[in-house]
Amino acid sequence: MRLMTAKQSLFGLVLGIASSLGLAQEVTLKVHHFWPPGAMPPTRILQPWCDKIAADSANKLKCQIFPAMQLGGSPPQLIDQAKDGVVDIVFTLPGYTAGRFPIMEVFELPFMTNSAEAAARAAWDYYGKYASKEFTGLKPLMFSTHDEGYLHSREKQIKSMADLKGMKLRAPTRQTNKLLASLGATPVSMPLPGVADAVSKGTIDGFALPWEVIPSVKLHEMVKYHTETDPSRPALYSAVFILAMNQAKYDSLSPELKAVIDRNSGAQLSQHAGRIWDESQAVGRKPAMDRGNVFYTVPAAEVDQWIKASHPLYDDWVADMDKRGLPGKQMLQDAQALLAKYKK
Template sequence: MLAGGLWGASFAIAQDVTLKVHHFWPPGAMPPTKILQPWCDRIAADSGNKLKCQIFPAMQLGGTPAQLIDQAKDGVVDIVFTLPGYTAGRFPIMEVFELPFMNNSAEAGARAAWDFYGKYGVKEFPGIKPLLFSIHDEGYLHTRDKQIRTMADLKGLKLRAPTRQTNKLLASLGATPVGMPLPAVADAVSKGTIDGFALPWEVIPSVKLHEMVKFHTETDLSRPALYSALFILAMNQARYDGLPAELKAVIDRNSGAGLSQQAGKTWDESQAVGRKPATDRGNSFYTLPAAEVDLWIKASHPLYDDWVADMDKRGLPGKQMLKDAQDLLVKYRK
């Protein structure tokens, strides 16, 4: 009882802290509503309302999605929710989870990414305290005018990709990749700048992209997903370091491996909900059979060799790192 009283007293001494949180999604999208807001609610409750979030969606504080990671690093804001891969080539170690056909479980991917970060990725994020890593539900292809059924159907199509590795994947399959963050996709499709895009189901309804395309190509569930993108909830390290010990403890208790796993689980659960509006609209769906997926896997395999060679050049054990990432995904899929 006394310990509880002292704990409460320590919060009474601590100053109220409001954390400025910035992200690129529209306010009603799944990640800010189902992952970010519940996290903010938990740290508020756990701190006796001493620790609160002020959330700014849809780049309200200015800049581009690619600048979010530096907004956290430089202390422009306290926390960002973004993709490290929006800054191409800057976080090559953690890019291992964006290699094609690695995984088909966001929960397994999130757990594996957190562990892998602890072993290999810490030095890649100076000035930043990661609070979670996650990947999204399975990434698929969505096109405006043409159903993709074979690799040959990709030839000549301009397709949006979120990250460097997904750009490389689309190029290896014969498409013309166009790198762009999510907020730019709707305009690019409507103007015909791109023929389609690579995206998971979860995010599509929040930007009404199911209304701008007619065709969706998914992959046989017996095979890994076409691609994944890695997300981070990143806090300015100095801001964290400056918190009173009891508020640091609140952040620590509510972040890390557990938060990553929960985020991945939430992404997995969001897939059916995100797919439904396209079904209701009468859009056309095609599932690539396993034999066709295997052809795509073979065509994109050199990306693995490239990633390993890049790690080796940096003096890192590339082959072992790739194996560790794959082993972690297997471990957490069980």
């Protein structure tokens, strides 16, 4: 009996030493997202990140990626799948759950920026200052926005606010819905996977999307007209993306594996993702050009009218923050200051 006890004690000691050195722990992280497998974000942002944490951990950390909602549920449920531990990591938009993350929505207000890299860096800093309580149960690994958002329509070219009147246009987030309504359109809230079917059936007349994602779901083949905005003005809209990990899963990792996650996440990963989104614009635009689709750039003077018409959304957001006991005006100014800082 004493010999058995001694062996058990020795075994426990060896296990403890191995664990403390990070030798015993091998972890496969279950990662879920809504894009088709070949889309830009999973191939150029997510997969390289997974490869990097595997290399840095001597393959103790690995990803098992499930694209296109393969594990079930709908895109708005992804954030809770991570929070509840159904999966370990999700790549999604907080804005798919309307009104749940209102602080980070500041970067989804219209005409804030036309640089995804600047927005990604600003969003990471802003999260640390104001929004950490919005993500209880989650460990954000990255925030980013996409490249400039534009309008794409099936049967009518959009050149002015008058053209938008009565058009049913898909929007990704609450603030983009409000933007389209302020310009006279009829917004239809819809995650990306539903857009192709809605366009083909005529449920919507068009959609708000950045160029990056359009080829992966072949939407350039379902519309004829594309409306861009004068590059001297900020982009029509942006949407915020998050790579988020279940907090309890992160906490369960050894110190060495936590350090691998930390070294490869945060401000640096956010900036990297934003830069990739900016670079993806021309590539995403090319298939629509090759198909012979019709392009129109809204001139600066007309864009200024759109900016003026949608400005009350800023006041509404500030008022909402104030009602929550937060310094709304200062928060908006800080977001704008961070965007200006990182655009230089």
